[in-house]
Amino acid sequence: MTFIFEGERIRLTVVSNDVLPQFAAWMSDFGLQRLVNPGMSVPHSEDDFLDPDGWFQGDLKNEKTRMFEVRTRSDDIFIGHCGIVNVNIFTHSAEIGINLAHPDYRGKGYGGESMRLTMRYGFEQLNLNRIYLRVMSFNTRAIRLYEKLGFQQEAREREVLFHDGIYFDQLLMGILRREWEAVNG
């Protein structure tokens, strides 16, 4: 059996504060924010992520969250975060999220590998029955990836996002444990 936190090219590690100033700089990129932030686009400082009472550190401490750093195996470069949030221990469902913020590592298959590891962690370690995600309807590259990973589009929330003076839809996608097992044994 392979180590649960290691893929072919990446590994999932504990989130450290050391990388957060770099992460904040990446996250201030307008184009990236459009793809990963459904809310209002705002510039970020490292304080947003380091503040012990802020949302990011709060998420890390939250029992319903399992967040990881994504690092390359070959040279241990930090390329982003991936994790499970909003774990519901009653329905055994949770949301998955990924943000490969490093501009040099987007669109090269690292996202899919990170997602597969995190999904396996969710189903095989957290004993989840359902993993879902939200994605903006215009993020077609991400939607194709999620479909390839086995997620099905379950709902389309109309006009729930607003950017650049235009309303956009948000897709809710989900995969069930039995569907995951059918493909991954």
Added chain:
Amino acid sequence: MDDFAPLKGDDVRRGLKVYLDSISNATIEVLSNVPLSESLLYHLNDGNTPLTPISAKAVGQSYKEGGKLSFSLRLIENADLIGFCRFGDVGWQARHAQLHLSIVEEAYLTPEIVIDVLQTVLKLAYWEANLNRIAVHCIEDNTLLFEALKHTGFTNEGRLRDDVYRNGRYLDRFIFSILCREWENIIG
């Protein structure tokens, strides 16, 4: 749609049968501490937490703590308190909200009342709160709410599979919504 034909300038808090009122401590105090009936518990449970023997008073308290956009539901004919509603997850950027609705008097868990509550809440949401989208989540076994939403003109946007666990099995959760322009087209 039925006799519901609101006009701008009407009291946005009043429907045909019900009206929206504030939730005061006195409002909650008149409610019973006795656990609600099984059918009401199913109606009230959102599927995110296990079924719990909750009382009408506890339901009222939870809505009171739900913020400014929480209301009690009263009958126009005699001012009897029959339930609560509130707007949650308000997104001011896209002007959307999710409606939570709880009837605590079993005699009023009827299509007529639920549809009137939905219509009244939409009037307030669109003509007073200036929202653009109202969503309602509906568990697949809640036939009354499902039909009331369709009757009021809500669009079924999809179903979240196995999103609810109840009585030893998984159920799906439907997401419904109606946009301001859709509602205004329906009411003429």
